[in-house]
Amino acid sequence: RRQYLIIGAGRFGSAMAETLANADQEVVVVDSSEAAIDAIVDKVDHAMILDATNENALLKLGIDTFDVVVVAIGHNFEASILATVAAKAAGARHLISKANTQMVARVLASVGADEVVRPEHDMGIRLASQLLAPSVVHAFDLGPDHTVAEVETHELEGSLSKLRLPDKFGIHVIAVHRGETLTVNPSASFEIAKGDRLLVVGSHADFARFHEEPL
Amino acid sequence: RRQYLIIGAGRFGSAMAETLANADQEVVVVDSSEAAIDAIVDKVDHAMILDATNENALLKLGIDTFDVVVVAIGHNFEASILATVAAKAAGARHLISKANTQMVARVLASVGADEVVRPEHDMGIRLASQLLAPSVVHAFDLGPDHTVAEVETHELEGSLSKLRLPDKFGIHVIAVHRGETLTVNPSASFEIAKGDRLLVVGSHADFARFHEEPL
Ligand SMILES: Nc1ncnc2c1ncn2[C@@H]1O[C@H](COP(=O)(O)OP(=O)(O)OP(=O)(O)O)[C@@H](O)[C@H]1O
Ligand SMILES: Nc1ncnc2c1ncn2[C@@H]1O[C@H](COP(=O)(O)OP(=O)(O)OP(=O)(O)O)[C@@H](O)[C@H]1O
Known part of the structure; x- marks a missing residue:
């Protein structure tokens, strides 16, 4: 205490x-x-x-x-x-x-x-940083410890191997939604483009971190 | 944009x-x-x-x-x-x-x-929450993606299996420092007590999350 x-x-x-x-x-x-x-x-x-x-x-x-x-x-x-x-x-x-x-x-x-x-001042910076981070379209619990979510990436771009989301955030991209097309289990060379919606899975803590970090 | x-x-x-x-x-x-x-x-x-x-x-x-x-x-x-x-x-x-x-x-x-x-108001809550979270005594990088740190737990108590730090935060406790005693590779039933210093390892993102969350 x-x-x-x-x-x-x-x-x-x-x-x-x-x-x-x-x-x-x-x-x-x-x-x-x-x-x-x-x-x-x-x-x-x-x-x-x-x-x-x-x-x-x-x-x-x-x-x-x-x-x-x-x-x-x-x-x-x-x-x-x-x-x-x-x-x-x-x-x-x-x-x-x-x-x-x-x-x-x-x-x-x-x-x-x-x-x-x-x-x-600090809250202004913090709120702006959250706005710059990926936004959640839908999310639900997978078991007691994990989150599955569709996120819109805004400014996130580049190949999955370059973005290294599992290493940096513990987040795995299991599918990518672009317009009408859904790519399941995208390869490491798959290029994420602005406006893509990613289906991701991670622990609650990892997901919250990913969601709050501008990338 | x-x-x-x-x-x-x-x-x-x-x-x-x-x-x-x-x-x-x-x-x-x-x-x-x-x-x-x-x-x-x-x-x-x-x-x-x-x-x-x-x-x-x-x-x-x-x-x-x-x-x-x-x-x-x-x-x-x-x-x-x-x-x-x-x-x-x-x-x-x-x-x-x-x-x-x-x-x-x-x-x-x-x-x-x-x-x-x-x-x-929100910043007051946030700062108080950070004060309630574990505090870092020392920390260094282990390779480009991981942090090793000694943290003081303040209010954290209970057995390691009950606390479930790897599931909740992706953090692994590799040793516990209590007074003069160092317990390396503590078992799941090891009881963490107030004031214990934990040697933990995790990815940068996991560690930052652990460090900012009151437990
Ligand atoms: N009717 C208005 N239209 C446009 N701007 C306004 C209006 N009323 C106030 N503002 C502006 O809003 C800004 C912030 O408001 P104010 O300084 O009253 O609040 P504050 O709580 O002190 O803000 P902060 O904490 O952000 O400094 C000021 O620069 C002020 O000129
Ligand atoms: N000399 C003093 N000793 C003790 N308390 C003081 C003194 N001067 C101001 N305070 C108190 O500090 C509190 C916060 O200060 P104040 O309201 O001036 O700042 P503020 O920026 O508007 O604060 P907040 O944003 O936290 O509401 C007030 O309740 C005020 O009574």
């Missing part, structure tokens, strides 16, 4: 705190806003009103006892930088800080944050 | 537009703010100043010709709802809308958005 301290219970900090608490981790949340604390107090182990720019207050929390500390303050970038500096000085072992802009992200990294996240 | 329309060039919309444009997709961006358009115009195919609540202006864009339309307006939730309704009415085939709150997310889903994202 690991211990997490979340500084700032906005949308990002609250979502982290609730997910960790639901997984039975020990979660402590602090925020300078009473309303924010009221909204989260029943969902975590401890929630306290605290100004994270107050270094003494932070020290009293025993920051070095937490496995992970998250500074989830956004708009108030002074507070987010001060809290990051203070948390690191108080011995935070692994510090994740949220930034609203690239400039603040660079400052947070240089003052000691171990990880910096920019939720809006 | 697919065609994307991004309505709203804030941090989320711009990150999506740039990622798609870098992958050679056709990207059109509209925003009511001249400053936002100036910042993105050199990175995409077309960028125009447009008020997305103006249904006629949206219609002139030929919304139904895009593979994906993204309404990336945040704070102004009236505009984001109106743009979503207008885009759907204009024939948007696949519509993704961004919401800043759960309430707005529900409205967007009910007025026809095919997907609704809440970047701050």
Whole structure:
């Protein structure tokens, strides 16, 4: 059971705190806003009103006892930088800080944050990457561990031997649908073209990976 | 080459537009703010100043010709709802809308958005899930396609046969490090305990999946 301290219970900090608490981790949340604390107090182990720019207050929390500390303050970038500096000085072992802009992200990294996240920016990249990845037309379970799916490849092109899907993703192409033509058990030299629909099989995990990766 | 329309060039919309444009997709961006358009115009195919609540202006864009339309307006939730309704009415085939709150997310889903994202909230869940997943102590490449890594399991417990890592993740446990003891080639009945360090091998894709999944 690991211990997490979340500084700032906005949308990002609250979502982290609730997910960790639901997984039975020990979660402590602090925020300078009473309303924010009221909204989260029943969902975590401890929630306290605290100004994270107050270094003494932070020290009293025993920051070095937490496995992970998250500074989830956004708009108030002074507070987010001060809290990051203070948390690191108080011995935070692994510090994740949220930034609203690239400039603040660079400052947070240089003052000691171990990880910096920019939720809006990072989610934009992630969603775009998922759109670039193959899309599932139909899928069903084959036994408890495997997925069979028809996927549309968008930008995937090249011979099957060059694409090496089994090696890279654990995915086997068992048929290729092009217009009216179905090629079953395509050979290694078969050339995939844009718009082809592939019938693939793989474990659930392999399939999810293939589905989320732009190729 | 697919065609994307991004309505709203804030941090989320711009990150999506740039990622798609870098992958050679056709990207059109509209925003009511001249400053936002100036910042993105050199990175995409077309960028125009447009008020997305103006249904006629949206219609002139030929919304139904895009593979994906993204309404990336945040704070102004009236505009984001109106743009979503207008885009759907204009024939948007696949519509993704961004919401800043759960309430707005529900409205967007009910007025026809095919997907609704809440970047701050979703990123909080995602980051928490990654923290709950096994963490990598060391890792190196074994040949071009495989990863060998020592991972710390945090919450992973149970016998190897019950955990079924090869089936679920394609990952093989080749040794278990507990305190001073190393057990090589553990049997199926070997009980993994919290804090154990596992030496695992798998393809790059399988390993990344294992590393990102809470177990
Ligand atoms: N000095 C501070 N000490 C503690 N908490 C703070 C401090 N400054 C701001 N906060 C809290 O951090 C939380 C998140 O910050 P804010 O709402 O400014 O950013 P945001 O980018 O909108 O956040 P989110 O996207 O997570 O909702 C708020 O609940 C706020 O009360
Ligand atoms: N009616 C509208 N038509 C077109 N664009 C709009 C309209 N209203 C707002 N926008 C644009 O949408 C963009 C993003 O919106 P806004 O900044 O309000 O939300 P945000 O939640 O802060 O966004 P992000 O997190 O993506 O930065 C801005 O560039 C803004 O100019």
